Amino acid sequence: MLLDDILAHNQKFVEDKAYTPYETDKFPSKKAVILTCMDARLLELLPKAVNLKNGDAKIIQNAGAMLVDTSDSAMKSILVAVHALKGEEVFVIGHKDCGMHHLHGADLLEQIGNQGGDVETYMRQAESEDVANMWFNGFNSVEESVESSASLIANHPLLPRDVPVHALVIDPATGELTTIRNGYEKTNN
Numbered sequence: 001m002l003l004d005d006i007l008a009h010n011q012k013f014v015e016d017k018a019y020t021p022y023e024t025d026k027f028p029s030k031k032a033v034i035l036t037c038m039d040a041r042l043l044e045l046l047p048k049a050v051n052l053k054n055g056d057a058k059i060i061q062n063a064g065a066m067l068v069d070t071s072d073s074a075m076k077s078i079l080v081a082v083h084a085l086k087g088e089e090v091f092v093i094g095h096k097d098c099g100m101h102h103l104h105g106a107d108l109l110e111q112i113g114n115q116g117g118d119v120e121t122y123m124r125q126a127e128s129e130d131v132a133n134m135w136f137n138g139f140n141s142v143e144e145s146v147e148s149s150a151s152l153i154a155n156h157p158l159l160p161r162d163v164p165v166h167a168l169v170i171d172p173a174t175g176e177l178t179t180i181r182n183g184y185e186k187t188n189n
């Protein structure tokens, strides 16, 4: 059982004081706030590929590094990171070969229904069928998606205008980054 494995490892980890190389505080040393995808390939690769160590950044992860509206909980996390935790720079980092690429909410809901999810109740509680489906929609282009998320973040009324918001795409195999939006150029204008 995975939980048992985790707890057994954890007990030894603490006993051996294996945590000492990771000691830091809650304020990000590099003052970076990163919104990225929950993809398991990025777990170790992303911090290594961008030279982040423990304590350097606030990392917010969700499906697809997507922020589709400003009431999104990712937006709240970014604002908390900037205003309460000294974050000064925001990076939206999507990746190639993302599970949200070409994901259609209606298809996923059908699958959820087949797997025993109570789609009927979910639909009844939603504002409309369209809204219910859209909630699960992915994107057709990761470049457009990170640009759109970065733009929503940058234009949020509660985000200070001098906070740069960058958009990048990472290759989950090589870690290579492509810059889609350079936030310095936007804030300097």
Ligand SMILES: [Zn+2]
Binding pocket: 037, 038, 039, 063, 064, 065, 095, 097, 098, 099, 100
């Ligand atoms: Zn992904």
